[in-house]
Amino acid sequence: MTNAALPTAPDTRPRRRNAQAIAPWLFLAPGLLFFLFYVIFPVFQSFNLSLYKWDGLGTPEFVGLKNYRDLGSDRAFEVSLWNNVKWLVLYLLAIPGGLFIALFLNQTVRGIRLYKSLFFFPFVISQVVVGLVFSWFYDPTFGLLNVMLGWVGLGPINVLGDPALVTYGIIVAGLWPQTAYCMILYLTGLNAVDPEQVEAARLDGAKGWRMLWYVILPQLRPATFIAFVVTIIGALRSFDLISIMTNGGPFGSSRVLSFYMFEKALSEYGFRMGYGAAIAVVLFLIMLVFIAYFLWSMYRQERPR
Incomplete structure (x- = not known):
């Protein structure tokens, strides 16, 4: 009498691998849907709206690139664009400022x-x-600035x-919290600096600026990249400080693109939604150029050679 062959258990490894591959996407799905619906979709909607003349209530009238042609002869848009350039250049001072404060606070x-x-x-x-x-x-x-000048x-x-x-006065106000934010990024980065590399460089005689430039800063590249991106985005969307401190004045001299977009789309008589969307598209493209440049630079530094 021969023994019957025992049944073999089904191989569940492929099913387990599929589950492991799908699980991360299930966790990411709510965030991805939220990002697509509230970020990506409005971007394309702004591109589309910039081709129309619309007051937000009636029927949109297709005007093609007329809104963009009008921007070229708009003096207020030119002033806003130039002010954004000032914000971009001077706001970057928050990055070295945050770095040196973080280096000081990293001491005992x-x-x-x-x-x-x-x-x-x-x-906070x-x-x-x-x-x-x-x-x-x-x-x-009664301001403290004039008291000190006195x-x-x-x-x-x-x-x-x-x-x-x-x-320039509003930019200084914006630099105060932005420098603190960069400081936090660099403090986090300094906690991840390899102490063995620092000790090896110290044994080789590196100290001061040489230690900072050749040993510390290369290890802070991720923090520097985030600081650059966040600072540039903050400079380009500088709306709240201008709204609180000057409301675009005096005589519109403190406007930036984000504030001018708000004025045209929501604050001006007639509600020129299409014109405001065209300003938003220009602002988005400027931001996209800077961020794409830093992403490409980061990729070139990190890719294997």
């Missing part, structure tokens, strides 16, 4: 927790509060009322 000194709290404070308050604080600081009658015998200046100074 007495009272370092108090220093960290003081430098971290601007990051809202932009509205920052705008109000600096509006009081710049006030020509100590050295200089006359009062009206920073927010002078078309030549107002943009």
Whole structure:
């Protein structure tokens, strides 16, 4: 009498591998859908809307590229674009500022927790509060700035009322929390710096600027990349500080593209939604060029050779 062959269990490994491959996408699906619906779809909708003349209520009228041609002869758009260039250039000062503050706070000194709290404070308050604080600081009658200028015998200046100074005054206000944000990024990056590389460089005689340039900064590339991207986006969408501190004044001299877009689309009589969308498209393309450049630079540095 022969023994019957025992049945073999079905191989479940392919099914398990499929489940492991699908599981990450199931977790990512809600975020991806949210991103597609609230970010990607509005971008394409803005491109489409910029080709129409529409007040937001009636029937849109297709005008093609007329809104973009009108931008070329719009003096207010030119002023807003130039102010955005100022924001882009000067706002980047937050990156080296945040780096050097992070290097200082990374030391073991007495009272370092108090220093960290003081430098971290601007990051946790809202932009509205920052705008109000600096509006009081710049006030020509009782502001602290003019009080300090009086100590050295200089006359009062009206920073927010002078078309030549107002943009720079708002940029300084924006640099306060942005520097704190870059500082946090670099503090996180410094915690990941390889101490063995630092010790090896110290044994080779590297110190000071040489240590920073050849050993520390190369290991902070990811933090630097994030700081650049976030700072550029912050400079290009600088709306809230301008709205709180000057509302685009005096005489429209402190407008930037994001604020001018709001004025044309939602604040001006007639609600020129298509024209505002054209401004938004220009702003998006400027932002896209900068971010694509930094992504390409990061890819070139990280790819194997």
